[in-house]
Amino acid sequence: MEAFRCNPVRGFLLDITGVLYNSSPNSLGRAIPGSIEAVNRLYSESRVRFVSNESSESRYDLAKKLVKLGFNLKEEHIFTPAPIAVRYLKQHALRPYLLVHQGALKEFADVVGEEPNCVLMGDAEETFSYDTMNQAFRVLAKLEDPLIVTVGFGKFYQRIDGPCLDVGGFAKALQYATDARIITIGKPAESFFMTAIDDMGLSKEDVVMIGDDIVSDIGGAMNVGIRAVQLRTGKWRCSVVLMDFLISLAA
Amino acid sequence: MEAFRCNPVRGFLLDITGVLYNSSPNSLGRAIPGSIEAVNRLYSESRVRFVSNESSESRYDLAKKLVKLGFNLKEEHIFTPAPIAVRYLKQHALRPYLLVHQGALKEFADVVGEEPNCVLMGDAEETFSYDTMNQAFRVLAKLEDPLIVTVGFGKFYQRIDGPCLDVGGFAKALQYATDARIITIGKPAESFFMTAIDDMGLSKEDVVMIGDDIVSDIGGAMNVGIRAVQLRTGKWRCSVVLMDFLISLAA
Numbered sequence: 001m002e003a004f005r006c007n008p009v010r011g012f013l014l015d016i017t018g019v020l021y022n023s024s025p026n027s028l029g030r031a032i033p034g035s036i037e038a039v040n041r042l043y044s045e046s047r048v049r050f051v052s053n054e055s056s057e058s059r060y061d062l063a064k065k066l067v068k069l070g071f072n073l074k075e076e077h078i079f080t081p082a083p084i085a086v087r088y089l090k091q092h093a094l095r096p097y098l099l100v101h102q103g104a105l106k107e108f109a110d111v112v113g114e115e116p117n118c119v120l121m122g123d124a125e126e127t128f129s130y131d132t133m134n135q136a137f138r139v140l141a142k143l144e145d146p147l148i149v150t151v152g153f154g155k156f157y158q159r160i161d162g163p164c165l166d167v168g169g170f171a172k173a174l175q176y177a178t179d180a181r182i183i184t185i186g187k188p189a190e191s192f193f194m195t196a197i198d199d200m201g202l203s204k205e206d207v208v209m210i211g212d213d214i215v216s217d218i219g220g221a222m223n224v225g226i227r228a229v230q231l232r233t234g235k236w237r238c239s240v241v242l243m244d245f246l247i248s249l250a251a
Numbered sequence: 252m253e254a255f256r257c258n259p260v261r262g263f264l265l266d267i268t269g270v271l272y273n274s275s276p277n278s279l280g281r282a283i284p285g286s287i288e289a290v291n292r293l294y295s296e297s298r299v300r301f302v303s304n305e306s307s308e309s310r311y312d313l314a315k316k317l318v319k320l321g322f323n324l325k326e327e328h329i330f331t332p333a334p335i336a337v338r339y340l341k342q343h344a345l346r347p348y349l350l351v352h353q354g355a356l357k358e359f360a361d362v363v364g365e366e367p368n369c370v371l372m373g374d375a376e377e378t379f380s381y382d383t384m385n386q387a388f389r390v391l392a393k394l395e396d397p398l399i400v401t402v403g404f405g406k407f408y409q410r411i412d413g414p415c416l417d418v419g420g421f422a423k424a425l426q427y428a429t430d431a432r433i434i435t436i437g438k439p440a441e442s443f444f445m446t447a448i449d450d451m452g453l454s455k456e457d458v459v460m461i462g463d464d465i466v467s468d469i470g471g472a473m474n475v476g477i478r479a480v481q482l483r484t485g486k487w488r489c490s491v492v493l494m495d496f497l498i499s500l501a502a
Contacts, residue, residue: 126381127381128380129377130376130377134416137414138414155428156388156392163388165381165424165428168428169423169428170424172420172424173420173421174416175423
């Protein structure tokens, strides 16, 4: 814990899926043991923001679910990439073909339109079929400068029933077939971390990112100079949990 | 046509899909204009073998389909990778989880078994769903040295209704999530070309590969020292057809 002595920690960025809870396709999911208490303790001692690449539901629905699971947190402290993606699309006059989860369609209702000029992909789960992938491919194949905008670029994430393919691989599939450029909104993009850090009124040096994903959370944070701790929960099947980490920090 | 003067051409390797005909999901597909006459002429003047990465049906079914479309060719002159893949799997004690087209399942009936220790992928089309991709991912995620065996590694191919994603991208997706090794059977592997060339009793220097795919057909052949000609049919929407090429060769 040497690093934490050099510079006082004044705020925490927490990943949600795999750190606070594990998701489920048919139910609320399940809180990871100790994480509810850990969040309470962090809130009482420090500033906290939640940075998630979750794109299968709106921030409102995600906050509601976490509160139902027993977490005491504020919706406005949750940062998800969908609203940032919508802003990006509008700024660049992009009309995406959507490969997103059913529950996320309404978040993008403002930007879809005739003759798509890019593909937008999130953690679409069942929406990734051969037919939808092929439709997205045909959109890209017609473009002079094919562009894929992804919400996150994860390899996989943990669901209660087991690990599940995330958006990254499906984006690689379309890129291989079309040589498309890829732009990623959300972790590991620096701007995404900074939005949450700015909101706490802190700077990069003041915060620690806590997550379970080596690419999006840990690599993403460390690449831009944010300290990061990888938990062994979520996709790592529970060996260091958030509460244990906090105890070790206090010791 | 300078290259053809240096070394006499004594045999031809022909790709099938996109060169002889364009496939269709619901029907026989359609012969490319001039290709039936071109095949007849090649057979009358030279040795010919057909090298296809087609894995959605058996060689027998493919030959039957081509004869129905009007081609005068022999089943034993068609080389497809499925039987070679089966041999490879047996030699290496591999029991694959299958991600192949419904019509190809029977070709692999001999090698599937309990506790798969690799994934085998072909041009599965509708069989590529989130659920099947995720099952394949979970097989790979459990292995110490995850291995994907692919039948071909194409980017896309032409169907009558438009271009369609081929196996390559889907293999890339699973590789991104699992860091699996990939072994490709079929074009562009040298051994696959050589099987057909040996069958003609010729050597690499005597033959010309004719195809529409820059990676599998043209790159694959040229990388191992086989002359190759890219047709602008198939995925390239018909500008140089097989017949035109033969006329130019005779001129």
